[in-house]
Amino acid sequence: MTQVSEANETTGRAGTVEMTDTAVLPAAVVDGPAPATLEARAVSAWFGSHQVLSQVSLTMPAGEVTALIGPSGCGKSTFLRTLNRMHELIPSAQFGGEVLFEGEDIYDPSWRLTDARRRIGMVFQKPNPFPAMSIYDNVVAGLKLTGTKVNRREKDVLVEESLTRAGLWKEVRDRLRQPGGALSGGQQQRLCIARALAVRPRVLLMDEPCSALDPTSTRRVEETIQDLAGQVTIVIVTHNMQQAARVSQQCAFFLAEQGTPGGIVEHGATEAVFNSPQDQRTADYVAGRFG
Numbered sequence: 001m002t003q004v005s006e007a008n009e010t011t012g013r014a015g016t017v018e019m020t021d022t023a024v025l026p027a028a029v030v031d032g033p034a035p036a037t038l039e040a041r042a043v044s045a046w047f048g049s050h051q052v053l054s055q056v057s058l059t060m061p062a063g064e065v066t067a068l069i070g071p072s073g074c075g076k077s078t079f080l081r082t083l084n085r086m087h088e089l090i091p092s093a094q095f096g097g098e099v100l101f102e103g104e105d106i107y108d109p110s111w112r113l114t115d116a117r118r119r120i121g122m123v124f125q126k127p128n129p130f131p132a133m134s135i136y137d138n139v140v141a142g143l144k145l146t147g148t149k150v151n152r153r154e155k156d157v158l159v160e161e162s163l164t165r166a167g168l169w170k171e172v173r174d175r176l177r178q179p180g181g182a183l184s185g186g187q188q189q190r191l192c193i194a195r196a197l198a199v200r201p202r203v204l205l206m207d208e209p210c211s212a213l214d215p216t217s218t219r220r221v222e223e224t225i226q227d228l229a230g231q232v233t234i235v236i237v238t239h240n241m242q243q244a245a246r247v248s249q250q251c252a253f254f255l256a257e258q259g260t261p262g263g264i265v266e267h268g269a270t271e272a273v274f275n276s277p278q279d280q281r282t283a284d285y286v287a288g289r290f291g
């Protein structure tokens, strides 16, 4: 038994509880499990007979933010969805290749879908909290979906931890029982980040997480991404070049030329991709000359 701190969901004050875990969890933990390296090897994807990705290989280093950029329709979101097996939920979808999580292929039969979802979380373009559900229940909602069992006290710890990591705790600590739908759009997106973090993923996928937000909320979510870097591996799809430059250390430029499936033209350190691209198409895209 280990002593851990507990946040009272009504008052927001920290207390102390016991937990059958060897880890000591201080209140407002800003420490999740170690971030994991994700490696896509020769990933191809189809919708019916339409191939949208061909032989995409990319390493997304542990604890870094990797941005996926490129014009609309080149397969960025599809690629992102192959990284935690969301792609296979679409009836016509097919997949080829490997996605290695710390060297283990998440498509291996030994991996269950829930294993992939628990370790590799996802945040979507449009904030999608359960609007009538309380802020507290929204945060813990993912636990059930991924089959993670925790007792009431552990839940309290996780709620404070996740909201803290998502940069929302101070704003909502006194109203955890209010509905998630009553928050602003930016707060709702950070609530969704907290919900994703509550299952303690080692990788977080984000599909244009700021595209539905105003500039102030966007800045706040970007700060959250920057705070999370190092704690969790992040892969973010963004159309916003400035955002990619601000938040990512690695960057991959996707392109689907003239009806061909999408692929990566160039990838590497964000600074290099933006400031000294090796391929003329990358140079044109980052300079805003197309897309």
Ligand SMILES: Nc1ncnc2c1ncn2[C@@H]1O[C@H](COP(=O)(O)OP(=O)(O)OP(=O)(O)O)[C@@H](O)[C@H]1O
Residues within 6 Å of the ligand: 047, 052, 070, 071, 072, 073, 074, 075, 076, 077, 078, 079, 090
């Ligand atoms: N559910 C689906 N069923 C059939 N085709 C799809 C589906 N989702 C995406 N596609 C097709 O796959 C291709 C890649 O789409 P995807 O959304 O991955 O691109 P993207 O680069 O993320 O685009 P955007 O930046 O506009 O979001 C497009 O041709 C798209 O029409």
